[in-house]
Amino acid sequence: MATNNKFYITTPIYYPSGQLQLGNTYTTVLADSLARFHRLKGEEVYFLTGSDEHGLKIELKAKENHQKPIEYLDEQIANFKKLWKLMDISYDQFIRTTNPDHEKLVQHIFSKLKEQGDIYKGIYQGWYSVSDEEYFTESQLAEVYRDESGQVIGGKAPSGHEVELVKEETYFFKMSKYADWLLNYYHEHPDFIQPTSRMNEMINNFIKPGLEDLAVTRTKVDWGVKVPDDPSHVIYVWIDALSNYITALGYDPNLTEQPELFSKFWPANLHLVGKEIVRFHTIYWPIMLHALNLPLPKEVFGHGWLIMKDGKMSKSKGNVIYPEPLIERYGLDAVRYYLLRMMPYGNDGVFTPEDFVTRINSDLANDLGNLLNRTVSMINLYNDGMIPAITDLNEEDCSLEDLAQTTIEEFDQAMQQTNLSDALEIVWRFIRRTNKYIDETSPWVLAKDPALKDKLNDVLAHLAAALRLIGLLLEPIMTQTPKKIFSELGIDHPGLLTEFSFKDLPNNAQVVQKPTPIFPRMKFDEEVEFVGKLVSKNMKVKGRAQMEEKKKAEQNIIDYDDFSKVKMIVAQVKSAEFLSGSKKLIKFIVDDGKNHERQILSGIRPWYPEPEVLVGKKLIIAANLAPRKMAGSISDGMILAGENSDGNVVVTTLPDILESGAEIS
Secondary structure, three states, rough: OOOOOEEEOOOEEOOOOOOOOHHHHHHHHHHHHHHHHHHHOEEEEEEEEEEOOOOHHHHHHHHOOOOOHHHHHHHHHHHHHHHHHOOOOOOOOEEOOOOOHHHHHHHHHHHHHHOOOEEEEEEEEEEEOOOEEEEEEEOOOOOEOOOOOOOOEEEEOOOOOOOEEEEEEEEEEEHHHHHHHHHHHEEEOOEEEEHHHHHHHHHHHHOOOOOEEEEEOOOOOOOOOOEOEEEHHHHHHHHHHHHHHHHOOOOOOOOOOOOHHHHHHOOOOOEEEEEHHHHHHHHHHHHHHOOOOOOOOEEEEEEEEEEEEEEEOOOOOOOOOHHHHHHHHHHHHHHHHHHHHHHOOOOOOOOOOHHHHHHHHHHHHHHHHHHHHHHHHHHHHHOHHHHHHHOOOOHHHHHHHHHHHHHHHHHHHHHOOOOOOHHHHHHHHHHHHHHHHHHOOHHHHHOOOHHHHHHHHHHHHHHHHEEEEEEHHHHOOOOHHHHHHHHHOOOOEEEHHHHHOOOOOOOOOOOOOOOOOOOOOHHHHHHHHHHHHHHHHHHHHHHHHHHHHHHHHHHOOHHHHHHHHEEEEEEEEEEEEEOOOOOEEEEEEEEEEOOOOOEEEEEOOOOOOOOHHHHOOOOEEEEOOOOEOOEEEEEEEEEEEEOOOOOOOOEOOOHHHHHOOOOOO
C-alpha cells in the first residue's frame, strides 16, 4: 500500500552565470532521482530548485552586457529551464529570488530577526570576494598579499577568487550567540550533516576557532532585497538565498498559522548541496532557523565534485564538458546513469572520455541491453512471443528470486542513504546474476527436448520477471529506459516499489517481435576521440582567447575596429569628492546627457587635492566600457586626462558650447 509519508527535497538555487557544465548538473540530477524514488514508494514529494538572482555579480554582469539585471536574468533562467527539460528534471517548483513574494518574505524575516535582537548595526571591515559573495577573515584566506612593510593588501579566497578590503556600515547577525547551541545540536543529531567528514570540517574549521558575527547587509550593492526602513542597505545574498527553502512553501513570520504547503512539508527531509557551500547550509542556515523558532531540515548532504584529470571543471581553465552534446549523441539515460554511477558517496568523481565510453559499452550495452535483447529474442523463438507463468521448476530459480528480494531491500537502503552509486551497483549485481542465470539454465539446450518445455518456459518467465524488476529499480535514475524495457516485454508499469512482487508477472503478455537494442555498442576509439574533442574544443577556445589577449597586451596596439568600439562623449561634472577608504580615487557623478547620472572613479586624487574645482566642468569620458569595481565601489566609465613631462596629470576639459552627451570623434 502507498504510504502517507511526505518528502521535501531541495537543491541549492543556482547562480545564473551562463551555460551549466556537466558537473554543475549533478546536484539537480541527484535530487531528481531521489524525488522519483520516493514517488515510486508512494510518498508525497515536493522537489524544489531555482535560481539565486541578487548580488553584485549579477549587477556587474548585466551592465557588462548593457542590460538591466532582470533582462539578463530572464535570458539565463530560460536557458536553465530548457536544460532541466532536456534532462527530464521533475521539479515541483522553480523559485526565483526576484519573485516579489519571496523578496517580501525575506524582508519580513529580516525584520523579525532585527526586532528580537539577533541583528544589529555596526561597521564591517574585512575581506570580501565578489565572485563568492562571501566575507572572510584574514585567517580564512587561502593566500595573502603583503606590501614591503608586511601589511596585508589583498589575497585569495579558498575558491581562488580575489578578495578586496571592504569597510562599510552593515547589519550583523549574532552568530556567535548560537555557537554553543549549534555544536550541541550537531552532537545530538549526528546524521544532520552527511557524510560525517563534512560535520568534522565545520566543527574544526569554523566553530571551534570561534564563530564570528556575520555581516548580513551591503551598502555598495543596489541589486538585491532592501532592508525595510533602511533601503540604503541590501540584504546579504546568502541570507536571501537560504530563505528560499521556506519562502517557496509560503512561510511568513507574521502568520501564527502557516500555509498548508509549509505545514505539510517543513522541515525538509533533505538539502542537497555541493561541498563548497556546506558551511552556509550547516552553520548560517541552522542558526537562522533556530532564531526563527523553526525546526531544522533533517539532513544536509554535501556531495563531492565531478572533476577532470587536471582538477575541478572550470570555465576559467576551459576543461569543461557540457551535457547537451553528450545527450544528443548518447541519449539522456546514458548521461544520467554515468553521472550517478561515477560519483562515489560524498567524494569526488573523475570524468574521462575512456571511462564514459567504457561504461556505456560495458554496463549499458553488454550487461543490460544484451539481457533484454536475449530475453525477448528467446521468448519469441521458444514460446511464440508469449511470456509464460512462473512455476519454479529449475534449481536456479530460488537463488534468483532470493537475490531479487535482497536487491530490493539493499537498493532501498542505499537510496535512503543518498548513495546512488552503490544503489546502481546493487542493480547491476542483479543484472549480472540474471545474465549468469541464462548460462546456468541454458535455454537453447532445454529447447531441444520437448519434455523440458515446462522448464524452458519457467526460465523465460524468470528472465521476464527479472527485467520487470530491473526496469522498476532503474526508473528513478534512467527516465526513458524502463519504458523501453516494459514496452519490449509487452507489459504495463509494475506499480509502486512497495507493492512489487517478483512472481506477480502478467501471463501471456506479448513481447515485441523484433527487439531493438536500447544501447547499441559503440566503437571505443571513435567515441573516446569524439568525447575528448568536446573537452579539447572548450580548452582551445579558452586558450586561444587568452593568447590573443596576451599578444595584444604585449604589442600594446589595437586595430581600427577596436578603436571604433570606444564611445567617447561629453559629460558634465555634477559632484566630485574623495572616495572614502582610498588614497588615489575621486568619485565623480556626471551628467551624460541622457537624464542619467553615472558614477565614475578616477585615480587623480594626488593632482586634485580640491576635487570640487572640477564641478560644472565638461569632460571627455569613455562611456561604453564594462563597469568595474574599484575599492568596493562601481565605476561606470573612464575620464580622459593627460600627463605632462613633469608627471602632472590634467583632466581634459571642453568648452561649455558642447552639450552633455555629444559624441567625440
